[in-house]
Amino acid sequence: xxxxxxxxxxxxxxxxxxxxxxxxxxxxxxxxxxxxxxxxxxxxxxxxxxxxxxxxxxxxxxxxxxxxxxxxxxxxxxxxxxxxxxxxxxxxxxxxxxxxxxxxxxxxxxxxxxxxxxxxxxxxxxxxxxxxxxxxxxxxxxxxxxxxxxxxxxxxxxxxxxxxxxxxxxxxxxxxxxxxxxxxxxxxxxxxxxxxxxxxxxxxxxxxxxxxxxxxxxxxxxxxxxxxxxxxxxxxxxxxxxxxxxxxxxxxxxxxxxxxxxxxxxxxxxxxxxxxxxxxxxxxxxxxxxxxxxxxxxxxxxxxxxxxxxxxxxxxxxxxxxxxxxxxxxxxxxxxxxxxxxxxxxxxxxxxxxxxxxxxxxxxxxxxxxxxxxxxxxxxxxxxxxxxxxxxxxxxxxxxxxxxxxxxxxxxxxxxxxxxxxxxxxxxxxxxxxxxxxxxxxxxxxxxxxxxxxxxxxxxxxxxxxxxxxxxxxxxxxxxxxxxxxxxxxxxxxxxxxxxxxxxxxxxxxxxxxxxxxxxxxxxxxxxxxxxxxxxxxxxxxxxxxxxxxxxxxxxxxxxxxxxxxxxxxxxxxxxxxxxx
Numbered sequence: 001x002x003x004x005x006x007x008x009x010x011x012x013x014x015x016x017x018x019x020x021x022x023x024x025x026x027x028x029x030x031x032x033x034x035x036x037x038x039x040x041x042x043x044x045x046x047x048x049x050x051x052x053x054x055x056x057x058x059x060x061x062x063x064x065x066x067x068x069x070x071x072x073x074x075x076x077x078x079x080x081x082x083x084x085x086x087x088x089x090x091x092x093x094x095x096x097x098x099x100x101x102x103x104x105x106x107x108x109x110x111x112x113x114x115x116x117x118x119x120x121x122x123x124x125x126x127x128x129x130x131x132x133x134x135x136x137x138x139x140x141x142x143x144x145x146x147x148x149x150x151x152x153x154x155x156x157x158x159x160x161x162x163x164x165x166x167x168x169x170x171x172x173x174x175x176x177x178x179x180x181x182x183x184x185x186x187x188x189x190x191x192x193x194x195x196x197x198x199x200x201x202x203x204x205x206x207x208x209x210x211x212x213x214x215x216x217x218x219x220x221x222x223x224x225x226x227x228x229x230x231x232x233x234x235x236x237x238x239x240x241x242x243x244x245x246x247x248x249x250x251x252x253x254x255x256x257x258x259x260x261x262x263x264x265x266x267x268x269x270x271x272x273x274x275x276x277x278x279x280x281x282x283x284x285x286x287x288x289x290x291x292x293x294x295x296x297x298x299x300x301x302x303x304x305x306x307x308x309x310x311x312x313x314x315x316x317x318x319x320x321x322x323x324x325x326x327x328x329x330x331x332x333x334x335x336x337x338x339x340x341x342x343x344x345x346x347x348x349x350x351x352x353x354x355x356x357x358x359x360x361x362x363x364x365x366x367x368x369x370x371x372x373x374x375x376x377x378x379x380x381x382x383x384x385x386x387x388x389x390x391x392x393x394x395x396x397x398x399x400x401x402x403x404x405x406x407x408x409x410x411x412x413x414x415x416x417x418x419x420x421x422x423x424x425x426x427x428x429x430x431x432x433x434x435x436x437x438x439x440x441x442x443x444x445x446x447x448x449x450x451x452x453x454x455x456x457x458x459x460x461x462x463x464x465x466x467x468x469x470x471x472x473x474x475x476x477x478x479x480x481x482x483x484x485x486x487x488x489x490x491x492x493x494x495x496x497x498x499x500x501x502x503x504x505x506x507x508x509x510x511x512x513x514x515x516x517x518x519x520x521x522x523x524x525x526x527x528x529x530x531x532x533x534x535x536x537x538x539x540x541x542x543x544x545x546x547x548x549x550x551x552x553x554x555x556x557x558x559x560x561x562x563x564x565x566x567x568x569x570x571x572x573x574x575x576x577x578x579x580x581x
Contacts, residue, residue: 046127281371288363
């Protein structure tokens with residue numbers, strides 16, 4: 001137990017520099033620049049109490065009150081935004097300080113010691129909100145705690161581990177908040193500009209609140225994972241043994257090893273570890289009808305335990321999607337068992353948005369009650385269980401890494417020769433899925449939303465509604481739709497495209513030289529993405545009938561939105577796509 005407490009403290013301490021926490025650092029730093037010497041202490045105390053309480057009690061609270069976990073999360077986001085406004089507008093700041101001191105009226109002596117000018121109580125309220133929206137990268141220790149809590153197996157050990165983990169996180173966070181306060185107040189120049197600094201951090205807090213509300217912090221984590229190393233504080237074998245002991249106290253049993261004398265030799269060289277537990281207790285299946293291992297008998301199956309806000313899982317997803325696209329026609333099935341770390345991750349809409357964001361096409365099972373997780377006695381996000389055609393587990397891997405070994409194990413079970421090294425980036429790009437060719441005329445108009453009714457050979461006003469699904473196009477403005485093409489009937493007619501590729505081409509024709517304007521994700525085309533057919537402003541001058549190079553995303557493969565603004569009389573025929581630089 002002492003070992004788990006030590007590593008829980010170290011893991012909490014290390015978490016503060018992980019990609020999961022970086023989006024919240026502006027709010028923590030802002031705490032130090034707010035009014036009041038005791039504000040950082042209030043923030044960290046509020047954060048600690050909130051995180052401990054919601055980690056141990058949120059599942060019970062949500063189920064007993066019938067609340068959506070998103071309600072509490074959005075309430076916390078609103079509080080963070082309000083604090084940003086308070087820091088920007090001094091009159092609000094004075095009013096808020098007075099109100100928070102009244103709420104904290106526990107006695108005259110306490111109030112005189114930490115009056116409204118100390119900033120303690122306003123900091124406490126902000127800390128309570130931060131504790132609710134804080135989503136640390138879950139290593140095996142926190143994973144064990146959260147899953148035991150979710151299955152109503154809270155005991156003294158899990159409470160103590162949670163407190164220790166939180167204490168480890170709180171210390172560096174306090175130093176950040178206190179350091180910001182100290183630096184601002186000790187520097188004459190900074191003190192003179194303290195109000196401006198507070199307002200700047202207020203803007204950052206509001207931006208942080210919006211980013212969390214729109215899940216943009218997940219996008220941010222995707223971008224920074226390439227530049228930050230994986231922290232492996234908890235991966236020591238002694239720690240893993242202690243976690244297994246903790247789970248066994250609750251009745252869990254590790255996947256057993258088949259005795260050597262019972263292992264029939266085969267050509268793969270892989271051990272036979274266990275009969276694979278089935279996939280059970282799934283609330284919702286995405287990208288697939290319900291599956292069982294019996295239905296998948298004869299296939300090689302890779303079970304991936306993941307959750308969409310886990311940074312370690314995010315790092316592995318490009319490999320999983322590539323393996324699926326490469327080997328799905330050769331007998332591989334990947335099942336992503338989405339077992340949530342936090343209550344808000346149980347929302348199917350949140351998971352669906354993540355699947356779309358990460359380009360996942362393989363089956364995903366929502367294991368919200370931890371039934372399959374416990375059936376496998378799993379302890380980690382991500383965790384990979386490779387199962388052969390007869391239903392035997394042949395390989396288990398926890399965490400990141402081991403990609404070449406895992407791919408070679410897949411290939412061995414499929415009867416393919418081993419790779420000597422991981423495929424190069426160019427080789428991986430060739431195998432990535434891209435949007436198929438899209439025809440715009442009504443003769444092959446299968447890429448428009450089902451709600452769009454094309455008017456054949458006549459000018460009509462189009463206004464598609466809602467979001468475009470992957471690989472769909474939508475029209476806005478007046479268009480003349482013929483069998484093979486569409487023609488803008490007024491200046492400013494728009495065509496929107498939801499695509500996945502690095503290169504986009506469009507066959508167009510104009511009667512006179514006219515410029516088609518291009519926007520990517522509602523923004524002008526960055527200089528590095530401009531093609532040979534574009535001018536410096538990101539427009540494409542269309543004249544002769546030919547294929548035009550619309551966009552070159554270089555190495556930024558992924559799903560994006562393009563908006564083309566057409567001048568009158570320009571025709572568009574068909575999109576094609578590529579995945580080359």
